[in-house]
Amino acid sequence: MKNKIMLITYADSFGKNLKELKKVLDEHFSREIGSIHILPFFPSSGDRGFAPLTYEKVDPAFGDWEDVRALAEDHELMFDFMINHLSRQSEQFQDFIRRHDESPYKDMFIRFQDFWPGGAPTQEQVDLLNKRKNCAPCERIVFADGTQEDIWCTFSEEQMDLNMESPVTWEFVERSLRWLMDHGASMVRLDAFAFATKKLGTSCFFVEPEMWQCMKRVADVLAERDVPMLPEIHDHYKIQLKIAEKGYPVYDFALPVLVLHTLYTGNCRRLKDWFSICPKDQYTTLDTHDGIGTVDVEDLLTEEELQNVIDRTEGYGANFKMDYSAKAKDKPVVYQINCTYYSALGEDDDAYLLARAIQFFAPGVPQVYYMGLLAGENDYELMRRTDFPRNISRHNYTVEEIEEAAKKPVVQKLCRLMRIRNEYPAFDGEAQVSDLPDDVLEIVRESNGCRAVLHADLKTKAFRIVCADSAFDYES
DSSP, X not given: OOSSOEEEEOTTTBSSSHHHHHHHHHHHOTTTOSEEEEOOOSOBSSGGGTSBSOXXXXXTTTOOHHHHHHHHHHXXXXXXXXXXXXXXXXXXXXXXXXXXXXXXXXXXXXXXXXXXGGGSOOHHHHHHSOOSSSSOSEEEEEOTTSOEEEEEOSSSTTEEXXXXXXXXXXXXXXXXXXXXXXXXXEEEEEETGGGSOOOTTSOSSSOTTHHHHHHHHHHHHHXXXXXXXXXXXXXXXXXXXXXXXXXXXXXXXXXXXXXXXXXXXXXXXHHHHHHHHSOSSEEEOXXXXXXXXXXXXXXXXXXXXHHHHHHHHHHTTOEEEEEOSGGGTTSOEEEEEESOHHHHTTTOHHHHHHHHHHHHHSSSXXXXXXXXXXTOOOOHHHHHHHTOGGGGGOOOXXXXXHHHHTTSHHHHHHHHHHHHHXXXXXXXXXXXXXXXXXXXXXXXXXXTTEEEEXXXXXXXXXXXXXXXXXXXXXXX
């Protein structure tokens, strides 16, 4: 993958379909965006695409494979693969419901009666699980023959967990991955992979060594076409370090909260500590469709520092997703902040542009969420209308709205920063952080005689970028 900024967008959020997405990028952001993470564009029964029925079709509401190919002509594309689950409405699960034990897919899903001794977990076993709901992770399924079973379901009722011990599951996985590579995937994001391996007596989350075996098997298929894999996981930052040690690229999900802490306090000590140990082969984010994770900064911030970030974002209109896992101990804790990054910074243009400058100078390849590209504000109306808290940061822009937003001074300045990041060769080198007082942040990127320096006053949010080629200089 090229070292240029990646856009994260739904197929129907930056324009109403893939054709409009291409039109908007061609007309307004051709220099700013190098690659695109198109969030799941397959037929799906829930979770806005993350409950896929199949990987071999494009949802007709978004377009077709020809539209995907057209985007791939000018942009490298990253596709999602949901290795943990498949739609309840998929051909495979529906066949299981109709034919039950006679279905060829009966072993493709995790049946509680087969997994747990005695057919069901004890409360102690449920409490041990890393889970996203406050009960046992299952759905009671009524089969055509009148019998009922509990089937493992970590996320929504439409996302049935796959049995990674089954040959029929791996036949599906390998066929689907090869299809994606045949149809334009330059990179595959392995969504929710840490939940994919289940083992008695564990949290059923990032189970070792089984998890490494699963990841290698996926990576080996992708290696047939030299397509890299990006594992997606929100957990303690040391998990990312372990994944990086295995040679896989990782996400920097610690950066969003650390940057908020830095700008809220005017102190970059925690951020500098992170830069000294973070992986170099990583993809940085400030915002994504999933909000701002908090679990990723455990032990990078104190509990008091993290709570301050949570409280500040709440004051700017954020809502929260809670963690019900055993790690939450006596009560649920905030797992994710739902808020646009622009709103999380009080819709302050100077603070927002500095946050992006820090991201672009940080080690790794930057990803920018579509709402972040337009400095989008919290969408309370969509959140209320859909009764879904995460939709606060999932506004669907029309082409006309994008054209107007692109004229905003903050967006034009952001685009200037993005062009510097994409076009100046200094960013092919590593990031070096200068030893200065903690209310000043200076990051140097240098490669092949090209040098770029970000110097920021964290108290005033004023910053400048000075390059060996002055054509790329920038002053806020």
